Amino acid sequence: MTLKRENILIVDDNYDMLEVLQRNLKALDYHVYKASSVQEALDILKLSAIDLLITDIQMPEVNGIELLKYANEHYPFLPKLVITGFPSVNSAVDAIQSGATDYLVKPFTSKELKNLVQKSLKNKKASPIQFSKKKVERSETPSVYAGIIGKSTPIQKVIESIERVKNNRATILIQGESGTGKELIARAIHYKGSFAGNPFIAVNCGAIPENLLESELFGYEKGAFTGANHTKEGFFQAANSGTIFLDEIGAASASVQVRLLRVLQEKEVTKVGTTKPQKIQIRVIAATNEDLYQQVKQGTFREDLYYRLNVVDIDVPSLQQRKEDIPLLAQHFLTKYAKEYAKDKLKLSDRIYKVFQRYAWPGNIRELENCIQKLIIMNDDQADLPQLPAHFKYKIEPTGEEQFMALEQMEKQYIQKVLSSVNNNKTKAAEILKINRKTLRNKLES
Ligand SMILES: Nc1ncnc2c1ncn2[C@@H]1O[C@H](COP(=O)(O)OP(=O)(O)OP(=O)(O)O)[C@@H](O)[C@H]1O
Ligand SMILES: [Mg+2]
Structure with missing residues (x-):
């Protein structure tokens, strides 16, 4: 597996600032490490393959300039951005002299941040020596x-x-x-x-x-x-x-x-x-x-x-957020519990898989696992909707289609349902619907 997302280390003693930076960078799909002091930042730099450093300058104990100097000496090709709270020329100059590649003045917009981060990472890619970012290969199947x-x-x-x-x-x-x-x-x-x-x-x-x-x-x-x-x-x-x-x-x-x-x-x-x-x-x-x-x-x-x-x-995403994994997970648990109970692997009907897609799974994967375990215990080779626990019937979320069905269409379906329940007797149906026979006939004709 090749890691595509870049690692950004943000250093700021102000927690709100860390939060804002993290939220913005995660939204741009970067992987974020956070440090609230220079000491913490050094620990992370030593252990992780960081692609971009973003640091505040004024911090208690050791300040951002010291961090820049260190990083410049040890990671010369690592792009380094500084964030300065006071737009004095001096602090920016100090920062650039200490190895910063660019700087951002507070307050900044998310767009300014995005542009500068992208620019810095692009420049890094063009540098003669690549920073030691390890490409990680995975041997297992992706699922x-x-x-x-x-x-x-x-x-x-x-x-x-x-x-x-x-x-x-x-x-x-x-x-x-x-x-x-x-x-x-x-x-x-x-x-x-x-x-x-x-x-x-x-x-x-x-x-x-x-x-x-x-x-x-x-x-x-x-x-x-x-x-x-x-x-x-x-x-x-x-x-x-x-x-x-x-x-x-x-x-x-x-x-x-x-x-x-x-x-x-x-x-x-x-x-x-x-x-x-x-x-x-x-x-x-x-x-x-x-x-x-x-x-x-x-x-x-x-x-x-x-x-x-x-x-x-x-x-960690909820099962709702990754419904496409449900069949894979269900298959996995079917195999696991068939083995555990020394039974043949149970076959779930297509209707069960459809209900699984529509169900909300408040208990996430643990709930799916328990559900399959019960199905295996209670059934032999096949399971269909009646074999599902009763609460599935009530908790199934409406599908998008039903949710957004036009009123007219809903009325039509309902009329048909009432009609079939009274063997197409229009008088009885009109009574139930509390409309006169003529209105019913008009609706049926349209
Ligand atoms: N992606 C997955 N693939 C296979 N099995 C999974 C997966 N995720 C969770 N499970 C299984 O689901 C069950 C619940 O997982 P786990 O105990 O790790 O959840 P948790 O998030 O720690 O839950 P809790 O918050 O209740 O402690 C475990 O049996 C685990 O093996
Ligand atoms: Mg747990």
């Missing part, structure tokens, strides 16, 4: 990747993101509705990547009682609390050198959030009941089916942690 099934464009984009991030330790936030495959994707990132030989530990933050989550994640020292009879390692220590998957991250309490921030910032963990930190090297993948950004706006999730987690974000 299956590490257990992820799907040919649709939205899921292929997810797979492309996995390819980009699998070999580095950038923190990843996976967002998507329940049952869309977030955990499957987290596992794919780990097992396809260079640390596949190291541990992968999945923790469901929503399933562990709040008072235990902290000590479970970070470990505890003997005597830290009543019942702490011995020192215990946490999930973080256990996942060291590998990947920790923090599912339902939105459920993390305020104190867990503070500790997590520290792990991500300092790359060290501190057990409960001690102040002595331990260095760790770990990739954090967090997932949520809630709108975490909304939680930030409501003040229940720390904004700084949100941006630390969301260095790369992967949005």
Whole structure:
């Protein structure tokens, strides 16, 4: 697989600015890495094949000029854009002298951003030495990747993101509705990547009682609390050198959030009941089916942690958004469960496949999987509409045709339905329709 989308790293200490830039660049189909400090930016630059750097100049601690100097020395052919908040000639000149290829003055329009980004990337392509962007080849058939099934464009984009991030330790936030495959994707990132030989530990933050989550994640020292009879390692220590998957991250309490921030910032963990930190090297993948950004706006999730987690974000499409994958997925589950229950593979009628296309799938792939599993258990070789669970009948969404049917046509269909229910007796039909016989006759003639 050749990666088509370009990687852009944006660096700004202002979270709103990061958000705006990300939204604009994602809309243009670029793959975005975010950093809210120069230190974070350096980590990403070292690990990922970045095609364009966009940085703010004024930042606390180390400023953008220092980043430009570093990048210029180490990645001379990487195009570098600066964003300057004050259109003073000096800062722009400083930036250009430090290696920036161009600059953008705040406030800018999305069109100005687009033009400058496209121009910078085009110039980069013409440079004599190509920056070391690896072309990633995939050997598997395109419809299956590490257990992820799907040919649709939205899921292929997810797979492309996995390819980009699998070999580095950038923190990843996976967002998507329940049952869309977030955990499957987290596992794919780990097992396809260079640390596949190291541990992968999945923790469901929503399933562990709040008072235990902290000590479970970070470990505890003997005597830290009543019942702490011995020192215990946490999930973080256990996942060291590998990947920790923090599912339902939105459920993390305020104190867990503070500790997590520290792990991500300092790359060290501190057990409960001690102040002595331990260095760790770990990739954090967090997932949520809630709108975490909304939680930030409501003040229940720390904004700084949100941006630390969301260095790369992967949005998992719902099954609604990739309905073309339904037959493939259904076939996959039919084979899987036929094997598991030692039965012949069940044949689903064409009508079932049609209903599957029209159904809303609120529980996404997990719901499809459960549905097929039940069909296999309850049926032998064939299944048709009557074999589907009852709720399918009520939840089937109207097709586009029905939704936009002309009134006249709808009236015609309804009249025909009433007529056939009374064996074409026009008097009875007119009674039901509460119109006189003449009107009915006129309608039938027209
Ligand atoms: N693209 C896919 N191909 C094949 N199987 C899939 C795919 N996506 C999800 N599944 C299967 O669907 C089920 C649900 O996936 P998973 O547990 O990863 O979802 P999730 O997004 O983590 O859900 P939740 O938010 O409820 O935790 C699993 O059995 C998984 O193997
Ligand atoms: Mg899950």
